[in-house]
Amino acid sequence: MADIAHTVHVALGDRAYDILIGDSLLDDAGAILAERFPGRRYGIITDDNVARAQLPRLLKSLDAAGLGHTEIVLPAGEATKSWAYLGQAVEGILAARLERGDLVIALGGGVIGDLAGFAAAIARRGMDFVQMPTSLLAQVDSSVGGKTGINSPHGKNLIGAFHQPRLVLADLSTLDTLDARQFASGYAEVVKYGLIDDEDFFFWLEEHQAEIFAGGPARGEAIARCCAHKARVVIEDEKELGVRALLNLGHTFGHALEKDTGYSDRLLHGEGVAIGMVLAHGFSARLGLAPSQDSGRIAQHLKKSGLPTTLADIPGKLGSTETLMAAIAQDKKVSRGALTFILTRGIGQAFIEKNVDGAAVAEFLNEMRALPLSP
Amino acid sequence: MADIAHTVHVALGDRAYDILIGDSLLDDAGAILAERFPGRRYGIITDDNVARAQLPRLLKSLDAAGLGHTEIVLPAGEATKSWAYLGQAVEGILAARLERGDLVIALGGGVIGDLAGFAAAIARRGMDFVQMPTSLLAQVDSSVGGKTGINSPHGKNLIGAFHQPRLVLADLSTLDTLDARQFASGYAEVVKYGLIDDEDFFFWLEEHQAEIFAGGPARGEAIARCCAHKARVVIEDEKELGVRALLNLGHTFGHALEKDTGYSDRLLHGEGVAIGMVLAHGFSARLGLAPSQDSGRIAQHLKKSGLPTTLADIPGKLGSTETLMAAIAQDKKVSRGALTFILTRGIGQAFIEKNVDGAAVAEFLNEMRALPLSP
Ligand SMILES: NC(=O)c1ccc[n+]([C@@H]2O[C@H](COP(=O)([O-])OP(=O)(O)OC[C@H]3O[C@@H](n4cnc5c(N)ncnc54)[C@H](O)[C@@H]3O)[C@@H](O)[C@H]2O)c1
Ligand SMILES: NC(=O)c1ccc[n+]([C@@H]2O[C@H](COP(=O)([O-])OP(=O)(O)OC[C@H]3O[C@@H](n4cnc5c(N)ncnc54)[C@H](O)[C@@H]3O)[C@@H](O)[C@H]2O)c1
Ligand SMILES: [Zn+2]
Ligand SMILES: [Zn+2]
Numbered sequence: 151m152a153d154i155a156h157t158v159h160v161a162l163g164d165r166a167y168d169i170l171i172g173d174s175l176l177d178d179a180g181a182i183l184a185e186r187f188p189g190r191r192y193g194i195i196t197d198d199n200v201a202r203a204q205l206p207r208l209l210k211s212l213d214a215a216g217l218g219h220t221e222i223v224l225p226a227g228e229a230t231k232s233w234a235y236l237g238q239a240v241e242g243i244l245a246a247r248l249e250r251g252d253l254v255i256a257l258g259g260g261v262i263g264d265l266a267g268f269a270a271a272i273a274r275r276g277m278d279f280v281q282m283p284t285s286l287l288a289q290v291d292s293s294v295g296g297k298t299g300i301n302s303p304h305g306k307n308l309i310g311a312f313h314q315p316r317l318v319l320a321d322l323s324t325l326d327t328l329d330a331r332q333f334a335s336g337y338a339e340v341v342k343y344g345l346i347d348d349e350d351f352f353f354w355l356e357e358h359q360a361e362i363f364a365g366g367p368a369r370g371e372a373i374a375r376c377c378a379h380k381a382r383v384v385i386e387d388e389k390e391l392g393v394r395a396l397l398n399l400g401h402t403f404g405h406a407l408e409k410d411t412g413y414s415d416r417l418l419h420g421e422g423v424a425i426g427m428v429l430a431h432g433f434s435a436r437l438g439l440a441p442s443q444d445s446g447r448i449a450q451h452l453k454k455s456g457l458p459t460t461l462a463d464i465p466g467k468l469g470s471t472e473t474l475m476a477a478i479a480q481d482k483k484v485s486r487g488a489l490t491f492i493l494t495r496g497i498g499q500a501f502i503e504k505n506v507d508g509a510a511v512a513e514f515l516n517e518m519r520a521l522p523l524s525p
Numbered sequence: 526m527a528d529i530a531h532t533v534h535v536a537l538g539d540r541a542y543d544i545l546i547g548d549s550l551l552d553d554a555g556a557i558l559a560e561r562f563p564g565r566r567y568g569i570i571t572d573d574n575v576a577r578a579q580l581p582r583l584l585k586s587l588d589a590a591g592l593g594h595t596e597i598v599l600p601a602g603e604a605t606k607s608w609a610y611l612g613q614a615v616e617g618i619l620a621a622r623l624e625r626g627d628l629v630i631a632l633g634g635g636v637i638g639d640l641a642g643f644a645a646a647i648a649r650r651g652m653d654f655v656q657m658p659t660s661l662l663a664q665v666d667s668s669v670g671g672k673t674g675i676n677s678p679h680g681k682n683l684i685g686a687f688h689q690p691r692l693v694l695a696d697l698s699t700l701d702t703l704d705a706r707q708f709a710s711g712y713a714e715v716v717k718y719g720l721i722d723d724e725d726f727f728f729w730l731e732e733h734q735a736e737i738f739a740g741g742p743a744r745g746e747a748i749a750r751c752c753a754h755k756a757r758v759v760i761e762d763e764k765e766l767g768v769r770a771l772l773n774l775g776h777t778f779g780h781a782l783e784k785d786t787g788y789s790d791r792l793l794h795g796e797g798v799a800i801g802m803v804l805a806h807g808f809s810a811r812l813g814l815a816p817s818q819d820s821g822r823i824a825q826h827l828k829k830s831g832l833p834t835t836l837a838d839i840p841g842k843l844g845s846t847e848t849l850m851a852a853i854a855q856d857k858k859v860s861r862g863a864l865t866f867i868l869t870r871g872i873g874q875a876f877i878e879k880n881v882d883g884a885a886v887a888e889f890l891n892e893m894r895a896l897p898l899s900p
């Protein structure tokens with residue numbers, strides 16, 4: 151029936167679910183849901199951009215399948231991951247009288263996925279939910295694995311729950327309305343999977359980059375490989391007590407930069423991750439752990455994808471190294487005061503290091519600030 | 526070391542924990558925590574009444590054990606179980622830089638237990654927490670079992686999480702500062718355990734009521750028996766998919782009455798439950814399921830405990846039967862429209878009935894409204 155190009159199963163016991171990837175899954179959503187979850191009603195949470203670009207397709211498909219639904223449309227943007235909009239989402243679910251057996255649908259990028267998933271986790275002490283990721287970042291990363299949440303004035307993603315979706319529907323055609331800069335930002339997370347522990351995938355990406363950006367079959371394949379990778383990690387370490395932290399490659403630096411630029415248009419999440427991954431490889435090389443040419447090769451690939459790769463690529467004035475270090479220390483990957491970083495022995499060989507010397511990081515950052523724009 | 530009169534183990538696998546019951550556990554808390562959770566810091570959440578009456582004992586004991594702590598004192602009362610104070614509690618935890626391995630302490634009645642437990646569930650996507658219940662209701666009911674949450678304008682306890690504590694410390698001496706009406710209200714829940722499936726316990730309560738109210742050893746014993754009962758139910762059905770619903774005996778009526786009286790001083794939770802239990806027995810008798818003399822015997826015992834037992838006992842004017850029925854239908858124990866009630870075949874023989882006829886309930890309520898004050 152539905153045109154499903156790839157299926158990835160996330161084998162989490164009684165919380166197991168499928169990730170379906172295909173070209174027109176939003177149009178098939180009604181039929182897919184009616185078959186998998188008979189007799190339920192749906193609370194769709196989305197943002198205004200996605201409501202404009204993609205919601206009509208989903209509504210049409212739910213209506214065709216005769217499924218009851220209600221829509222909650224929130225403003226687009228990271229600022230929506232807040233107490234105020236969490237309250238609005240949860241109260242909207244309750245106002246629609248959705249019951250514990252009904253489902254929440256997160257239709258949007260990572261912001262909506264994180265917020266709606268968290269709303270589902272706490273409305274009626276836990277409702278089922280379906281991820282329908284519409285940004286590349288959400289399709290390869292945030293929609294899989296059950297981390298949900300909002301931001302605090304004290305830091306990003308500090309409030310939330312582990313709550314797995316019951317199904318992920320990644321419709322590739324939704325990416326056609328995503329803007330190019332957002333697509334590139336999501337692509338940084340694609341590259342990340344190669345860098346962590348899959349050298350072959352990184353080389354394959356180097357080969358297929360043009361096709362992935364153009365929207366050929368390699369796009370679906372890349373997304374499916376990322377989902378399979380993430381699924382493997384999540385199965386092994388659902389609550390991020392161990393290996394799941396590897397997914398934070400590039401993120402400690404990245405988060406500090408995002409914070410410093412005020413989570414604004416100056417630097418998108420994936421852009422911060424792109425710079426952060428280059429820095430993580432550079433810092434690992436500096437420590438004598440990794441070959442020094444890797445960070446250049448990675449930077450070249452990211453640069454070709456339209457991503458920034460050096461601190462100087464960030465528009466506007468960056469905060470002092472002290473400010474950045476304070477942000478790094480405040481990152482929630484801090485464990486009892488010691489700095490935890492994802493370091494690497496080379497492409498595809500990342501590892502968790504719990505005892506990183508803050509002074510060495512600061513010194514390295516100081517030097518990196520002096521580098522020019524990426525060539 | 527510590528003077529522990531009773532220990533109840535809640536065998537929930539990797540979420541197992543102990544309930545310790547004793548006369549001076551707040552004074553021993555520092556030593557107990559230091560031994561069980563070495564190297565942690567503590568975020569204490571409490572309300573202003575309990576802060577005045579009991580917090581100094583806990584602080585003294587934590588300080589003596591050299592344990593770091595921060596205090597978050599919220600206003601007393603059901604209205605504190607709201608988004609606003611949840612936000613204050615969570616942000617307070619984050620502001621104090623408590624890490625994922627640190628612990629939240631809920632020091633107070635059921636309001637603080639529910640709110641602080643929920644705050645712990647979502648701060649940093651889940652922190653450990655310890656219940657230190659100080660009301661009778663909290664010691665016998667709300668501190669055990671991991672249901673946490675806040676209220677919504679759409680209804681009570683509609684937002685929350687299942688999050689088990691790591692330890693429950695029930696200090697019997699804290700009940701000395703609890704006011705008598707609150708004590709009686711909590712006692713309704715004690716009686717409930719007998720009515721559900723433990724006839725012998727109900728008869729024992731009839732015998733030992735005076736000693737329980739006076740504070741003799743029967744008080745600790747009663748609390749321990751309640752905790753053991755609740756622990757058994759929670760182990761069998763942690764997420765309330767089945768038998769745990771029996772704990773709602775008297776609560777469907779009770780919640781409707783609480784709602785109708787605006788969750789105010791007019792009717793405390795246990796008072797609503799007391800009337801609700803009498804109604805549940807009366808309604809079951811009306812349906813020919815239970816002996817008709819039971820509800821009288823129960824009413825007599827509750828009345829002797831200072832609890833209301835009929836609708837007429839509620840001060841002020843009660844809403845119409847239609848209003849009460851609407852509240853009943855909105856209660857979250859509604860499953861796809863059918864009314865679910867806890868009915869009974871007699872004292873100690875409660876059961877879940879999912880197909881209760883709304884019209885019969887309305888008719889019964891109408892008659893009950895006409896009854897005079899309890900004799
Ligand atoms: N839960 C996790 O495991 C996890 C992992 C990584 C990132 N995240 C979170 O994800 C968020 C970032 O996600 P994001 O990059 O998708 O941001 P986003 O959700 O803000 O989406 C980016 C922008 O694209 C728009 N958009 C999305 N899909 C569109 C479409 N198909 N057509 C037109 N416009 C579209 C959105 O409205 C928004 O303006 C961050 O909050 C981050 O913390 C979570
Ligand atoms: N989570 C569960 O499983 C569960 C079960 C039953 C009830 N509840 C919830 O519990 C709440 C009711 O609990 P409660 O009856 O304890 O109410 P409460 O927490 O409001 O306490 C009642 C009053 O007594 C005061 N108090 C408490 N301990 C005291 C002490 N030792 N000395 C002096 N004053 C003290 C409080 O400040 C408050 O004013 C409701 O919100 C209900 O929904 C939860
Ligand atoms: Zn990321
Ligand atoms: Zn109760």
